[in-house]
Amino acid sequence: MALIVQKYGGTSVGDVERIENVAEKVISARDAGHDIVVVVSAMSGETNRLITLANQISERPDPREMDVLVSTGEQVTIALLSMALNKRGYPARSYTGGQVHIRTDNAHNKARIMDIDETKVRKDLDAGRVVVVAGFQGVDEQGNITTLGRGGSDTTAVALAAALKADECQIYTDVDGVYTTDPRVVPTARRLERITFEEMLEMASLGSKVLQIRSVEFAGKYNVPLRVLSSFEDGPGTLISYEEQTMEQPVISGIAFNRDEAKLTIQGVPDQPGVAYNILGPVSAANIEVDMIIQNVGADGTTDFTFTVHRNDFQKAITILEQISKDLGAREVNGDESIVKISLVGVGMRSHAGVASTMFEALSKEGINIRMISTSEIKISVVVDEKYLELGVRALHGAFNLEQASGK
Amino acid sequence: MALIVQKYGGTSVGDVERIENVAEKVISARDAGHDIVVVVSAMSGETNRLITLANQISERPDPREMDVLVSTGEQVTIALLSMALNKRGYPARSYTGGQVHIRTDNAHNKARIMDIDETKVRKDLDAGRVVVVAGFQGVDEQGNITTLGRGGSDTTAVALAAALKADECQIYTDVDGVYTTDPRVVPTARRLERITFEEMLEMASLGSKVLQIRSVEFAGKYNVPLRVLSSFEDGPGTLISYEEQTMEQPVISGIAFNRDEAKLTIQGVPDQPGVAYNILGPVSAANIEVDMIIQNVGADGTTDFTFTVHRNDFQKAITILEQISKDLGAREVNGDESIVKISLVGVGMRSHAGVASTMFEALSKEGINIRMISTSEIKISVVVDEKYLELGVRALHGAFNLEQASGK
Numbered sequence: 001m002a003l004i005v006q007k008y009g010g011t012s013v014g015d016v017e018r019i020e021n022v023a024e025k026v027i028s029a030r031d032a033g034h035d036i037v038v039v040v041s042a043m044s045g046e047t048n049r050l051i052t053l054a055n056q057i058s059e060r061p062d063p064r065e066m067d068v069l070v071s072t073g074e075q076v077t078i079a080l081l082s083m084a085l086n087k088r089g090y091p092a093r094s095y096t097g098g099q100v101h102i103r104t105d106n107a108h109n110k111a112r113i114m115d116i117d118e119t120k121v122r123k124d125l126d127a128g129r130v131v132v133v134a135g136f137q138g139v140d141e142q143g144n145i146t147t148l149g150r151g152g153s154d155t156t157a158v159a160l161a162a163a164l165k166a167d168e169c170q171i172y173t174d175v176d177g178v179y180t181t182d183p184r185v186v187p188t189a190r191r192l193e194r195i196t197f198e199e200m201l202e203m204a205s206l207g208s209k210v211l212q213i214r215s216v217e218f219a220g221k222y223n224v225p226l227r228v229l230s231s232f233e234d235g236p237g238t239l240i241s242y243e244e245q246t247m248e249q250p251v252i253s254g255i256a257f258n259r260d261e262a263k264l265t266i267q268g269v270p271d272q273p274g275v276a277y278n279i280l281g282p283v284s285a286a287n288i289e290v291d292m293i294i295q296n297v298g299a300d301g302t303t304d305f306t307f308t309v310h311r312n313d314f315q316k317a318i319t320i321l322e323q324i325s326k327d328l329g330a331r332e333v334n335g336d337e338s339i340v341k342i343s344l345v346g347v348g349m350r351s352h353a354g355v356a357s358t359m360f361e362a363l364s365k366e367g368i369n370i371r372m373i374s375t376s377e378i379k380i381s382v383v384v385d386e387k388y389l390e391l392g393v394r395a396l397h398g399a400f401n402l403e404q405a406s407g408k
Numbered sequence: 409m410a411l412i413v414q415k416y417g418g419t420s421v422g423d424v425e426r427i428e429n430v431a432e433k434v435i436s437a438r439d440a441g442h443d444i445v446v447v448v449s450a451m452s453g454e455t456n457r458l459i460t461l462a463n464q465i466s467e468r469p470d471p472r473e474m475d476v477l478v479s480t481g482e483q484v485t486i487a488l489l490s491m492a493l494n495k496r497g498y499p500a501r502s503y504t505g506g507q508v509h510i511r512t513d514n515a516h517n518k519a520r521i522m523d524i525d526e527t528k529v530r531k532d533l534d535a536g537r538v539v540v541v542a543g544f545q546g547v548d549e550q551g552n553i554t555t556l557g558r559g560g561s562d563t564t565a566v567a568l569a570a571a572l573k574a575d576e577c578q579i580y581t582d583v584d585g586v587y588t589t590d591p592r593v594v595p596t597a598r599r600l601e602r603i604t605f606e607e608m609l610e611m612a613s614l615g616s617k618v619l620q621i622r623s624v625e626f627a628g629k630y631n632v633p634l635r636v637l638s639s640f641e642d643g644p645g646t647l648i649s650y651e652e653q654t655m656e657q658p659v660i661s662g663i664a665f666n667r668d669e670a671k672l673t674i675q676g677v678p679d680q681p682g683v684a685y686n687i688l689g690p691v692s693a694a695n696i697e698v699d700m701i702i703q704n705v706g707a708d709g710t711t712d713f714t715f716t717v718h719r720n721d722f723q724k725a726i727t728i729l730e731q732i733s734k735d736l737g738a739r740e741v742n743g744d745e746s747i748v749k750i751s752l753v754g755v756g757m758r759s760h761a762g763v764a765s766t767m768f769e770a771l772s773k774e775g776i777n778i779r780m781i782s783t784s785e786i787k788i789s790v791v792v793d794e795k796y797l798e799l800g801v802r803a804l805h806g807a808f809n810l811e812q813a814s815g816k
Binding site for chain 2: 053076
């Protein structure tokens with residue numbers, strides 16, 4: 001008998017029929033002898049409906065009141081799911097974030113969980129009840145309702161699992177697991193049985209939308225095994241956990257890509273200490289997040305500095321960079337919005353050499369020019385022209401044999 | 409500077425535009441120098457939408473979860489109204505029933521308020537804020553969300569006014585006050601400037617739907633002056649308070665009527681001690697509420713027993729009565745569903761004789777046959793044929809000169 005926290009997102013509870021379907025899934029786990037805590041999001045569309053109401057009143061509604069408003073979305077779902085369970089003879093109790101003391105800081109609309117008092121939940125579990133908790137919300141020290149921001153329901157589930165020392169935190173979504181890459185790009189992409197927290201973090205930060213980064217970080221920090229499964233079909237999903245010594249690691253777990261990047265270059269900057277700060281300081285002061293950074297020093301004592309930003313920030317960044325260029329006496333500024341980033345992710349890279357050269361070879365065979373390269377311990381990213389995205393991902397998927405199940 | 413609790417019902421906050429209108433009304437009172445606590449209901453239609461969702465899952469949804477569900481309705485309104493006030497530069501804070509500790513018993517769906525901790529509200533008022541509280545809801549001792557049942561928002565407002573020792577509790581509705589009788593029946597019906605708690609209670613229990621009976625009882629018990637006003641037009645409304653010695657009382661304040669009654673008679677019951685109990689015991693055991701009761705003893709040692717019930721309970725009551733008739737050896741049972749009750753209400757009756765005879769005379773002049781009569785200290789009710797309702801009410805309205813303002 002295990003203690004399992006299950007989380008169902010907005011699509012999984014999108015209408016009454018789907019909520020009944022979730023009730024059946026909960027009951028299957030209950031009948032298998034497990035203690036179950038369920039975390040649910042608002043029914044899909046509900047949060048947007050509420051935001052629309054608020055925006056009819058004000059373009060910038062009071063953040064405290066915004067949280068009071070949107071937190072009703074999950075409250076509706078917990079009540080309906082508990083009704084569905086009770087109707088089927090499975091005693092269930094719903095709780096808002098405030099009722100189970102999900103204590104957060106007071107950053108309305110994007111609060112962070114500080115602490116959970118799990119005694120109430122534990123008591124209900126001991127009494128044989130299913131506990132249904134509203135995701136995405138909590139209360140600050142003064143008892144004000146807060147929300148964790150979009151996607152926060154995953155974080156609620158993981159935080160509850162950590163507080164309860166649950167055996168597993170299961171995130172039900174509309175996909176049946178984490179794939180080697182996006183199956184829409186590579187039809188032979190394969191569901192992974194397992195993946196490590198580190199790999200999942202890289203995948204998530206590189207644009208794979210299966211899980212929220214914060215919830216993966218949280219799960220890793222408290223060592224809560226996470227499982228991604230489908231709400232709509234049965235299957236084991238993908239387990240995200242720490243690397244086990246006995247686990248035979250494949251070199252590469254997956255290929256992530258990101259279409260939202262844009263590249264900026266400032267050329268011929270007089271090379272002197274502090275040049276990176278002089279360039280990136282004003283960019284970050286404008287709240288623009290910088291992803292990859294490359295600096296090359298030329299023979300003429302000047303340097304070329306290239307970095308990528310989110311495509312939405314491109315115009316703003318170019319304007320800032322042109323001012324900087326003048327201030328620093330650089331030669332010129334140019335940018336490119338039609339680029340993408342492709343990344344190989346795998347903890348196996350740590351112990352395997354030659355990953356980079358296999359990657360570069362595969363891309364070169366297809367005539368794909370690499371514009372930027374950046375590496376970390378378990379990831380190699382390249383920037384290429386947008387038009388090469390599908391070709392590049394497929395070439396790499398084949399080169400590393402990802403369509404074949406390996407030790408994972 | 410006074411402390412005023414204002415309550416706006418579902419129609420008054422039916423859409424965003426109306427919520428903005430309520431914000432303007434609150435601001436007028438604030439600008440006049442008053443401290444304001446606002447109690448709001450769910451936007452009209454919202455509670456029904458939520459109940460429909462629940463009924464899609466279960467015909468008899470779990471009562472605890474029903475309260476979790478429907479209490480979101482008011483939570484949406486408090487957030488939107490607070491946003492509208494904040495946008496206009498009037499600091500406001502919303503609170504759910506739980507957040508301001510509106511403690512109730514644990515009778516889900518029809519809970520009663522036990523206690524309110526007003527310290528949080530007081531602190532906000534002292535800080536110059538408008539406090540916006542969700543009506544109709546509270547929490548029990550264990551922190552479970554409860555609701556007071558339909559119309560409970562009036563009770564919330566009165567209870568808050570009592571706890572805060574407010575100078576006045578203003579109930580905003582879609583009518584501009586309490587009338588001498590229903591203006592749809594008597595076009596010359598007149599808005600009353602004042603009415604006493606006792607009169608209002610009689611009017612409400614007789615079918616005048618302006619205020620919920622429980623809120624009037626509550627206001628009377630804690631001596632909270634109540635005022636009924638219109639959300640949609642300006643005007644002083646009707647003040648409901650205790651009778652003042654200096655107030656010159658008219659004999660009659662108003663005429664209430666009730667179309668929902670049905671009459672049952674059991675004839676020729678052998679007259680013996682306990683006959684009333686033998687008849688009404690089984691009726692009340694079947695959860696049927698009995699209104700008027702009349703018993704006549706005939707010369708032949710048998711008695712006729714007549715009473716009225718809600719028209720919805722008529723068939724059930726007839727069936728029970730036929731069984732009783734057999735058991736007691738009565739002669740026959742008959743009933744009439746096409747009757748109505750008309751009542752004169754007025755504290756002035758206490759000191760004025762002759763009200764009943766004026767009433768009977770007015771009805772008789774119109775050829776209206778009285779089927780039953782029942783009196784209390786401040787009320788005379790008669791049962792007449794349904795078809796005479798309008799004629800009877802108009803005749804009485806004229807006979808007591810209600811279209812002319814008197815001392816009130």
